[in-house]
Amino acid sequence: MSQSNNDILLAISTPPFWHCGRTIRQNSLHTLLALAPAAALSLIQWGVPAARVMALSMVAAIVTEAVCQILMKQKLSQDNGTAAVTGLALAFLLPASAPWWLTLIAAVCAMGVGRMAFGGYGANQVNAALVGWALVFVSFPIPMDPNAAVLHTSLADPLFRAKFFGGAAAADFPLADLLLGRQLGGLGATQTGALFLGGLYLALRGVIRWEIPCAFLAGTFLVASAFHLADPELYAGPLFHIFSGSTVFAAFFLATEDSCCPHRRLPMTLYGLTGGALVMLIRVFGVYADGAPFAVMLINLLAPMFALIRSHPFGTGPRKAKRTSDNEGRARS
């Protein structure tokens, strides 16, 4: 090899590959667009405090990424928008009453510990926004609790009601209210209707794979139905659990981060189903009212295991490309 070729590095990545003409920048712009209706609704509902949290979180995430990239002597990549998406996703999980230092710590931890410590975008094992959220959620339970008095609202947290007053209390929350985000919780993650539409847009555009959110919601639905059928007085119905808290947000926006999820149909389905089931298990048996973010972190960590399922290289192995999920292919391989 001649001297001039020395600085051309061969980038090797593993299959499967997805062909699409898009760039990371376009993907994050689509994601921001999909998050926009929920952001607008939360602005209408919470007003200035929500705008404050979202703006601070995004700015802190972008600045942290830039500082880390300068320190790590990497090329600055703020223009691809991934830091902004992470910052906004993090803000969606925080309550609108979050003090500024809480938002700042969460955003800095999300980008610093959650992403840049692993080497940058695409190298993180666990969704970066969730790392920031989990650190502040475990550390500062009191400011992380959405405070109805500070926010001048009479809304209640449906999951707290369901957890502490039984499933019958879930009847206080009509489905339309849940869909329109009239519930206390993360400032954007509770706008389930808008997030659902945004998620559908992303799935139709192919920015995220539809299998993961479908399987995630299906998992929640199945396990919630099982609990509900066993004791309707104690456990709320499946639709309540899907549209309360951050289940929809987790299914469409958190579980689908490209570096943290498997990429073939069967592993993606299992990944989603596990996540959805975990949401319900944490909600029913765990100490926290909303299990969705923790469930996503757990399946993120399990993603390499899921990726091992039927991992034949392209063109080899007993299965044909089309038979990825049907029973015949499973029996043969």
Next chain:
Amino acid sequence: MNRFMQELTKGLWKELPPFRLLLGLCPVLAVTKSASSGVGMGMAVLFVLTLSNMLSSMVRNVIPSKVRIACFITISATLVVAVELLMQAYAYPLYLQLGIFVPLIVVNCIILGRAEAFAAKNPVHLAIADGIGMGLGFTMSLTFLGSIREILGAGTWFGHPVMWDGFQPFAVMVEAPGAFLCLGLTLAAMNYGTHRQLMKKSRESAELPAASPCGGCRACALGRDKD
């Protein structure tokens, strides 16, 4: 004497037990909730390690090599019981704080590791130097981790408040995840420093760093130069 100093100082940085050798991680993760318990645990290990190294080295030519592991364990178990009783007598609050991790020093990898890898092959004075060096390194590391976790997680250092008024303690740091987080970030920082030193050395002498974990292809350095 030169060799003596060398064995004494290697445990302080070059072979720092928890961070370089990754030995004895159980107490490192479990009892570093505060700087003082880190120091206490470190001192206990220092005491046991030095004496067990000395005794193992003294008996190394007497015991048959087939049963040497059992003998080393017996020696360290005896010493640990002594430490436990001394602690109960003279440092009872510390004993309560450390709890089960004092008896667990017996199965600490460092004790057996140093006895097997060093004391069983070297004369007594070198074994003592090795034990003191490793023990001091262990104490240092535990105090370091304990300080970080205590300052961030409780806002105090050795029980004295050091942060400003209204400081909100970062509670996750004194929980179990905080221990893993601190240890991981510390290891990453140390690896980064070592890697940089190797790179610098290789650039100066234009030789490949043989000890570099990636085999030293210099690709990373070239990519970085490009940017």
